[in-house]
Amino acid sequence: MNENEPHQGEFRITSENDIVMARKVVRDAATTLGFGLTDVTRIVTAASELTRNIYHYAKSGVMHWRVLNSGTENGLELTFEDQGPGIPDIEKAMEPGFSTGKGLGMGLPGSKRLMDELTIESTVGKGTTVVVRKWMRK
Ligand SMILES: Nc1ncnc2c1ncn2[C@@H]1O[C@H](COP(=O)(O)OP(=O)(O)O)[C@@H](O)[C@H]1O
Numbered sequence: 695m696n697e698n699e700p701h702q703g704e705f706r707i708t709s710e711n712d713i714v715m716a717r718k719v720v721r722d723a724a725t726t727l728g729f730g731l732t733d734v735t736r737i738v739t740a741a742s743e744l745t746r747n748i749y750h751y752a753k754s755g756v757m758h759w760r761v762l763n764s765g766t767e768n769g770l771e772l773t774f775e776d777q778g779p780g781i782p783d784i785e786k787a788m789e790p791g792f793s794t795g796k797g798l799g800m801g802l803p804g805s806k807r808l809m810d811e812l813t814i815e816s817t818v819g820k821g822t823t824v825v826v827r828k829w830m831r832k
């Protein structure tokens with residue numbers, strides 16, 4: 695990737711249309727970093743689900759993205775942060791098919807499958823932070 699390209703950014707989610715915009719931000723960042731089309735699609739799909747969760751359950755929030763460097767790999771980290779109702783039982787929320795809404799309950803488990811790492815921190819009444827990472831051999 696080019697030295698002049700930004701290595702991080704953030705995007706505020708306040709409307710349904712921001713789900714579409716967040717997809718574009720993530721697609722551009724992942725493509726610029728050098729991910730192949732298949733991985734770009736995986737990352738964009740996960741970002742779409744996690745942005746959708748912010749919009750549906752918390753109404754608003756922020757997505758941060760940043761480039762990671764380990765010794766041998768580059769990666770992309772996406773953080774989805776909201777001050778919504780929180781998730782009372784994270785283990786349950788991670789089960790395929792579990793939904794408190796009208797969803798399919800595949801957003802969180804699907805995102806974990808599509809990415810290399812997914813961690814959730816959540817406090818009821820305070821909010822939720824979901825961090826996902828995808829790695830790419832240099
Ligand atoms: N940001 C969030 N804030 C509060 N609850 C959430 C959030 N994201 C997910 N959840 C909870 O976890 C459940 C599972 O999420 P997900 O796997 O995306 O399925 P779905 O959105 O289809 O219900 C949701 O039904 C909801 O109860």
Ligand SMILES: [Mg+2]
Binds near residue numbers: 747801802
């Ligand atoms: Mg969902």
